[in-house]
Amino acid sequence: MLVFIIRRLIQAVLVMLTVSLLAFVLFRYIGDPVTIMLGQDATEQDRVQLRASLGLDQPAPVQFTRFVGQAVQGEFGLSLRQAQPVSTLLKERLPATVELSVVAACLALLVGLPLGVYTALKRNGFLAQSVLAFSLLGISLPTFLIGILLILIFSVQLGWLPSYGRGEVVRLGWWSTGLLTWDGIKHLILPAITLCLFQLTLILRLVRSEMLEVLRADYIKFARARGLSRRAIHFGHALKNTMVPVITITGLQLGGIIAFAIVTETVFQWPGMGLLFIQAVQFADIPVMAAYLCLIALVFVVINLLVDLLYFLVDPRLRSQLSGAKGH
Amino acid sequence: MKKTLLAATLAALVAVPLAGHAKTLKWSSQGDFMTMDPHAQNENLIITASSYVYEPLVDYDKDFKIVPSLATAWEQREPTVWRFTLRDGVKFHNGEPFTADDVVFSIQRALAPTSNFKAYVNGVEKAVKVDEKTVDIITSAPNPVLLRQLTNVFIMNKDWSEKNKATQPQDFNKNEETYSSRNTNGTGPYKLKSREVDVRTVFVENEQWWNKDKKIGNVTEVIYTPIKQNATRTAALLSGEVDLVLDPPAQDLQRLRQQAKIVEGNEYRTIFLGLDQKSPELKYSSIKGKNPFADQRVREALYLAIDTEAIKKAVMRGSSAPTGTMIAPQVHGWTQALAQRVPYDLNKSKQLLKDAGYENSLSFTLDCPNNRYINDEAICQAIVGMWAKAGVKATLNAMPRATYFPKVQNYDTSAYMFGWGVPTFDALYTLQSLMHSKGQGADGSFNFGNYNNAEVDTLIDQIKTETDTAKRDAAIHKVLEIHAKEFGHIPLHDQIIPWAMAKNVDVIHRADNRMAAQWVTVK
Numbered sequence: 001m002l003v004f005i006i007r008r009l010i011q012a013v014l015v016m017l018t019v020s021l022l023a024f025v026l027f028r029y030i031g032d033p034v035t036i037m038l039g040q041d042a043t044e045q046d047r048v049q050l051r052a053s054l055g056l057d058q059p060a061p062v063q064f065t066r067f068v069g070q071a072v073q074g075e076f077g078l079s080l081r082q083a084q085p086v087s088t089l090l091k092e093r094l095p096a097t098v099e100l101s102v103v104a105a106c107l108a109l110l111v112g113l114p115l116g117v118y119t120a121l122k123r124n125g126f127l128a129q130s131v132l133a134f135s136l137l138g139i140s141l142p143t144f145l146i147g148i149l150l151i152l153i154f155s156v157q158l159g160w161l162p163s164y165g166r167g168e169v170v171r172l173g174w175w176s177t178g179l180l181t182w183d184g185i186k187h188l189i190l191p192a193i194t195l196c197l198f199q200l201t202l203i204l205r206l207v208r209s210e211m212l213e214v215l216r217a218d219y220i221k222f223a224r225a226r227g228l229s230r231r232a233i234h235f236g237h238a239l240k241n242t243m244v245p246v247i248t249i250t251g252l253q254l255g256g257i258i259a260f261a262i263v264t265e266t267v268f269q270w271p272g273m274g275l276l277f278i279q280a281v282q283f284a285d286i287p288v289m290a291a292y293l294c295l296i297a298l299v300f301v302v303i304n305l306l307v308d309l310l311y312f313l314v315d316p317r318l319r320s321q322l323s324g325a326k327g328h
Numbered sequence: 329m330k331k332t333l334l335a336a337t338l339a340a341l342v343a344v345p346l347a348g349h350a351k352t353l354k355w356s357s358q359g360d361f362m363t364m365d366p367h368a369q370n371e372n373l374i375i376t377a378s379s380y381v382y383e384p385l386v387d388y389d390k391d392f393k394i395v396p397s398l399a400t401a402w403e404q405r406e407p408t409v410w411r412f413t414l415r416d417g418v419k420f421h422n423g424e425p426f427t428a429d430d431v432v433f434s435i436q437r438a439l440a441p442t443s444n445f446k447a448y449v450n451g452v453e454k455a456v457k458v459d460e461k462t463v464d465i466i467t468s469a470p471n472p473v474l475l476r477q478l479t480n481v482f483i484m485n486k487d488w489s490e491k492n493k494a495t496q497p498q499d500f501n502k503n504e505e506t507y508s509s510r511n512t513n514g515t516g517p518y519k520l521k522s523r524e525v526d527v528r529t530v531f532v533e534n535e536q537w538w539n540k541d542k543k544i545g546n547v548t549e550v551i552y553t554p555i556k557q558n559a560t561r562t563a564a565l566l567s568g569e570v571d572l573v574l575d576p577p578a579q580d581l582q583r584l585r586q587q588a589k590i591v592e593g594n595e596y597r598t599i600f601l602g603l604d605q606k607s608p609e610l611k612y613s614s615i616k617g618k619n620p621f622a623d624q625r626v627r628e629a630l631y632l633a634i635d636t637e638a639i640k641k642a643v644m645r646g647s648s649a650p651t652g653t654m655i656a657p658q659v660h661g662w663t664q665a666l667a668q669r670v671p672y673d674l675n676k677s678k679q680l681l682k683d684a685g686y687e688n689s690l691s692f693t694l695d696c697p698n699n700r701y702i703n704d705e706a707i708c709q710a711i712v713g714m715w716a717k718a719g720v721k722a723t724l725n726a727m728p729r730a731t732y733f734p735k736v737q738n739y740d741t742s743a744y745m746f747g748w749g750v751p752t753f754d755a756l757y758t759l760q761s762l763m764h765s766k767g768q769g770a771d772g773s774f775n776f777g778n779y780n781n782a783e784v785d786t787l788i789d790q791i792k793t794e795t796d797t798a799k800r801d802a803a804i805h806k807v808l809e810i811h812a813k814e815f816g817h818i819p820l821h822d823q824i825i826p827w828a829m830a831k832n833v834d835v836i837h838r839a840d841n842r843m844a845a846q847w848v849t850v851k
Contacts, residue, residue: 034734047737081362082362082363082525083362083363083368083498083499083509084525089525092525148559148560148563151559151560151563152563155563155564155567155569156563156566156567159567159568162567162569163560163563163564163567163569164553164555164560164563164564164569165527165528165553166527266556266557267557267559267560268560269553269554269555269556269557269560271524271526271527275526275556276526278556279359279360279526279556281730282699282728282729282730283730284730
């Protein structure tokens with residue numbers, strides 16, 4: 001058990017190192033922030049000086065070592081665009097992204113799950129068929145387009161909901177939340193719908209197919225034969241067994257939602273980490289880009305690690321396999 | 329229940345300011361102010377923000393004539409000594425009186441090594457306090473554009489800066505932000521109320537502003553929001569969530585013209601092409617062993633083959649002003665005669681190429697940004713097509729600005745597109761950077777094609793210090809003439825920039841693309 005955990009941890013560290021190396025090397029070549037920082041009046045001398053003082057003139061391995069050394073201490077240097085510590089920027093942006101992602105995930109679950117069950121139970125119903133047809137839209141339309149369409153309808157045409165930004169926020173310590181004001185909630189609706197739509201349809205289709213699978217299983221037939229009520233069969237037996245894969249997928253998707261919030265955040269000018277990243281790209285703000293990529297990688301690595309460990313605890317077969325493997 | 333309560337409280341809060349005669353202006357553009365320090369970053373948007381809070385000694389009026397601001401009068405006592413009389417009764421936002429010490433301090437601050445505003449105190453040696461209300465500015469040599477430069481040097485409060493350890497402009501390589509990058513204390517029409525980087529910056533009216541009685545506009549609160557996404561920015565304007573968009577996307581202009589309002593004007597920025605005329609062999613060309621661009625006939629041929637009227641019509645949809653010179657009409661030194669383009673002439677172009685020995689054989693790469701100037705990539709595309717008609721095969725190499733500018737600034741180009749604005753509104757700024765051969769400081773700092781003419785160099789050096797306006801103007805015209813005759817660069821057009829706004833908003837359009845909130849009227 002301990003060996004397994006340690007091995008997974010080492011793997012995780014290696015993944016993180018690789019990601020940070022990739023991030024770092026890639027971003028070396030996307031442009032030179034110095035020219036943008038100095039503007040058109042700067043002399044060659046100014047440029048050389050700034051490049052030297054930012055450490056951009058040193059060889060890449062030296063820069064990378066310094067980057068990792070600081071990153072381990074949670075220090076990603078100074079944003080070239082805003083001249084603020086990157087860690088402060090990320091901390092400021094984290095609440096916006098987390099709130100948007102969590103609300104989107106909840107929305108996807110709360111709507112996707114019942115709809116999935118419904119479409120499985122009423123397989124041939126008109127409503128179920130329409131929901132399924134509609135869900136195709138969610139899968140196939142790009143997030144970007146959905147966002148723009150929603151803005152066009154609900155902001156420009158109807159004027160019901162705001163088209164950009166986070167609205168009024170309340171500060172709770174370092175955490176800022178938009179969930180406590182009506183204005184903040186109004187601003188959250190369109191981005192959350194946009195971000196959740198893909199996940200929602202994914203969950204809907206997953207639940208539906210799992211449910212159909214389970215309903216064909218023998219124990220359901222036996223339950224029917226025993227004369228249990230439909231309700232008890234569907235929700236007590238079938239749904240329960242459907243949930244295992246659904247929970248796994250949903251957990252993994254949360255990482256995806258946070259990472260892919262970039263598009264939604266850009267469309268709605270949502271002041272989260274994704275928007276920070278996009279703005280950093282345009283400015284060739286290397287520290288911010290590298291830090292963001294590492295953070296997202298960390299989220300994925302941690303979630304995967306947790307899932308692996310949970311499997312290990314839940315599934316006894318894995319344990320026996322491991323002890324068996326010792327002999328080799 | 330709680331939500332309702334909160335909503336009600338909020339509604340009440342919002343309703344209170346509306347009760348008075350307060351007018352709020354919400355405006356937006358793509359990027360955010362990078363800092364609030366008025367001497368740290370020489371970038372147009374930041375200077376716009378600084379000009380709400382801070383004021384210079386002298387300022388521009390709406391026709392770019394110099395008018396008094398914090399200085400009420402000035403005289404040139406000696407060729408290198410300017411004496412400024414300061415305005416009485418001006419107070420900083422924190423209540424401190426404005427004095428000569430503040431001016432001396434601010435000029436010194438703009439001269440500091442970490443300052444990005446050195447261009448605007450170029451040639452200034454120091455500022456000396458004569459008495460509480462008089463300051464001398466000493467220049468190292470006679471400086472005919474000093475006043476124009478000073479319109480960009482904002483005056484800060486000495487005590488406040490010292491107390492908050494902000495005596496030096498914010499330095500991007502120190503591991504902390506300075507107090508002045510998020511806090512301000514100026515004398516200007518607006519006070520900084522709140523600042524959330526990339527989210528929202530709010531300014532409120534300075535009730536004690538010395539010029540309040542003569543204020544042109546009626547805006548009492550300014551809310552700036554950066555909106556990166558083009559479509560979202562347009563949507564925000566159409567849905568009434570913002571009142572003004574500084575950089576409306578070109579594809580939405582038609583619609584905005586109908587549903588909102590567009591105000592257009594010439595920008596002080598000239599778009600042109602540069603050609604590497606010095607390298608012994610072009611880096612990106614099929615011609616080996618020699619440099620075709622060193623041949624004036626080739627440069628002329630490329631010029632003649634470009635139909636700028638067609639670009640204006642097809643690419644810019646009417647929004648450009650084709651020009652034959654390197655400076656825009658607002659810039660001191662411009663004349664109608666100089667701006668006359670040599671007419672489009674495809675046959676002559678072909679003949680010139682033939683004479684030079686490049687009939688249907690010249691090929692090279694044209695570097696072009698794709699997110700810096702209005703329709704930049706499309707313009708380059710059109711030009712490549714036009715050259716093809718003359719038998720020149722140019723390959724378009726378009727890239728985002730973060731990659732483009734370093735490439736060009738490293739002289740890693742054979743032909744490139746560039747745009748040049750003139751914040752001082754004086755031709756010297758263009759002449760020195762683009763046409764002077766590479767030298768100290770700003771001399772030739774953006775002359776990436778290495779245009780080189782000894783006579784031009786001498787004339788430009790003379791323009792720098794000549795205080796006799798007539799002589800100076802003659803020299804400026806001479807340089808522009810020589811440069812045009814030698815086709816040192818290929819000027820294309822002056823940009824016309826649209827601002828989009830709600831129908832109830834009246835603005836004064838500025839050629840430097842600065843949105844002066846104190847000049848805006850909201851009906």
